[in-house]
Amino acid sequence: MVKPAAVDYSVYLVTDSTPAILGDRDLCDVVEASLRGGVTIVQYRDKHGERDTVVQTARKLHEITRRHGVPLLINDRVDVAVEVGCEGVHIGQDDIEYSKAREMLGEGKIIGVSAGSIDEALRACAAGADYLGIGTVFATATKKDTKSIIGPQGVSTILSALAANGHGGIPTVCIGGVNASNTRQVMAQSVSPHKTLDGVAVVSAIVAAQDPAAAARDLLGKVVAAKVPDVVQAVARKGPLSHNMTNLVVQNFAANVALSIGASPIMSNYAEEAADLAKLGGALVINMGTVTPEGLKNYVQAFQAYNAAGRPVVFDPVGAGATAVRRSAVKTLLSAGKFTVIKGNEGELQTLHGVSVTQHGVDSASTLTLPQKAQLARSLSRVHGAVVLLTGAVDVLSDGRRTLRVDNGHELLGMITGTGCTLGTTVSAAVAAYPGDKLVAAAAATAMFGVAAEMAAVRTEVRGPGTFVPAFLDELYAIRKATAAGDMRWLTMVK
Ligand code: 3NM
Ligand code: MG
Structure with missing residues (x-):
């Protein structure tokens, strides 16, 4: 039938x-x-x-x-x-x-x-x-x-x-x-x-x-917010593999974030393993934070292994516009296969979209208005057939048709290293565990991540970036545990 x-x-x-x-x-x-x-x-x-x-x-x-x-x-x-x-x-x-x-x-x-x-x-x-x-x-x-x-x-x-x-x-x-x-x-x-x-x-x-477009956008945001616990629970229940080919700076932190949300991390930059790992029902993160010629070859091989297995791949083009080497790596990767999610800040995603931007280092700066961000995310999504997650003070996501914003997060996330990268890890687990709607999965991961940061920041023992890191891991874990127990109070914080 x-x-x-x-x-x-x-x-x-x-x-x-x-x-x-x-x-x-x-x-x-x-x-x-x-x-x-x-x-x-x-x-x-x-x-x-x-x-x-x-x-x-x-x-x-x-x-x-x-x-x-x-x-x-x-x-x-x-x-x-x-x-x-x-x-x-x-x-x-x-x-x-x-x-x-x-x-x-x-x-x-x-x-x-x-x-x-x-x-x-x-x-x-x-x-x-x-x-x-x-x-x-x-x-x-x-x-x-x-x-x-x-x-x-x-x-x-x-x-x-x-x-x-x-x-x-x-x-x-x-x-x-x-x-x-x-x-x-x-x-x-x-x-x-x-x-x-x-x-x-x-x-x-x-x-x-009065404004049917705004009304629809508002409703969509509310429906997606209501689905966040489904995604949190799917990750916790399935414990998907999150295979990170990531930079040296964040490996440990990314693995701990994955464990806190109930995913199963593996940090492997050796592509010969990818074909076997791709069969385990998880997702791959390619984070080019410390790209090398050897690393790039490994990324391509692993990327193609995950594509061949029909498993999701999240691309984090760290510092995409910063150097000629990175701009070239981005081109190589975008033409090597199909990403499920492309995640980056404004400068990185503008670079992917062929806009020439000068990036100073790998950190983020923002000049676009919200409608311009929405346009960039939507347009990039249509070109690459991927969910695009544009990170910033407000995160913007698009699958080419639906465009969403997530308003969660805390400034302390910007004061420790690797929070962007570990968001990529979180998103990978979400799209692996909730394959039916990858935009919702990515948005839910982003919201949960931001809410955990907000909850951590207000804890009495948190005095700055150093004490924030363990509190943040604790709150990711607390959200998972509360959700499993049917306690959805944290959900009211999703914006
Ligand atoms: N069917 P509004 S209620 C078309 O109960 C229709 O089956 C209904 O309009 C049913 O969103 C309804 O303006 C009207 O309340 C819903
Ligand atoms: Mg009827």
């Missing part, structure tokens, strides 16, 4: 064309803006519009969503989806039968189903639904005929039942009265022990927003 390629349900926009919500704006403009902000899937919902007009609008929307690489579903009107050739439909409990919709659409298209109770959810799964829209979470003025308000607790109960009945793998979003101010709460409170929501579906939070 042909199933749709991996779909990202993080920020699911459901449209509404009524004047009360859309106002006098053009729906296509609103959808386009929301996609720029990071909406990951769109459902065109117009239950009563004239068929010809609906088909025409659906075609326009499909042109827009395709340009953004995002699926378009049609609410209820399966014939419209068939005519337009979009990626699928969403059907409610009072709409067309699932089997009839599948017959009309064929395999390979997405069919989502609304569920407001355990019974509805289990029946939809048994029928073959590709995802569930669970709700109504909160009372909403958008939909007049909502049946029951189930709250985050009701969502949690349904998720538990899905997991208990062998449907733990089905993607789920919740819907109804969800907006930026309650998304983190809804995501956190909906969690059942064995299943979490994949995202939130919203109408008015985006369609009625």
Whole structure:
């Protein structure tokens, strides 16, 4: 059976064309803006519009969503989806039968189903639904005929039942009265022990927003923040190998960071080992902090071994623009294979992107505005097909389509050596353990790292860089332990 390629349900926009919500704006403009902000899937919902007009609008929307690489579903009107050739439909409990919709659409298209109770959810799964829209979470003025308000607790109960009945793998979003101010709460409170929501579906939070792009960006940030514990737990549970080909300065510190988060470090710069190590389910970090001709050959060989094994590789182009040797090493590496994550400061990433910058040593300095950083990360990501993590006072991440910022961290991180490098180690463990969404994995690693620094900095025994290092390791460890015990208080610090 042909199933749709991996779909990202993080920020699911459901449209509404009524004047009360859309106002006098053009729906296509609103959808386009929301996609720029990071909406990951769109459902065109117009239950009563004239068929010809609906088909025409659906075609326009499909042109827009395709340009953004995002699926378009049609609410209820399966014939419209068939005519337009979009990626699928969403059907409610009072709409067309699932089997009839599948017959009309064929395999390979997405069919989502609304569920407001355990019974509805289990029946939809048994029928073959590709995802569930669970709700109504909160009372909403958008939909007049909502049946029951189930709250985050009701969502949690349904998720538990899905997991208990062998449907733990089905993607789920919740819907109804969800907006930026309650998304983190809804995501956190909906969690059942064995299943979490994949995202939130919203109408008015985006369609009625003054700035739909900003609203989508805000929601995406909140959904990703809510997924940080999943990543922390995945690393702790799987204990992935983090193979570091790193510089002499940070080997010990990087290994200790890896151990603190529950990963399994190996520091090996000898590439002959890489093919065997790549089979162990971990990830490779190539950190060219102390690059040599011999070292570079080893990097390339190990890089290609990990590529061949289909395992992630994190690139840390330390001091990329500082010397001719490093600029050349960067070129060699970028053309030798495919990186999963490229992590660097502004100067390093500008160098990778062909901007000529003068770097004084390997330390960071910043001149770009936040939108310029976002542009650099997005553009570099598209060129290399990698998640890009641009580090700085605010960290910016992009997978070419979604762009996020992480505001965690502390200035003491900049006063000890190797924190950038060990962030690379942390990210490698995260992408190895949480392969389904590498942007979320990298963002979560970055956030956890920054929160640990903030928690360490305020400890009474920490008086400066020297006492900060052990406290930082302790806090990374404390976050892992607290998360495993279900104590998520640290999560409120994720910004
Ligand atoms: N379906 P808003 S609630 C389209 O419960 C829809 O199945 C619902 O709008 C359900 O995000 C809803 O503006 C409307 O609250 C959600
Ligand atoms: Mg519905």
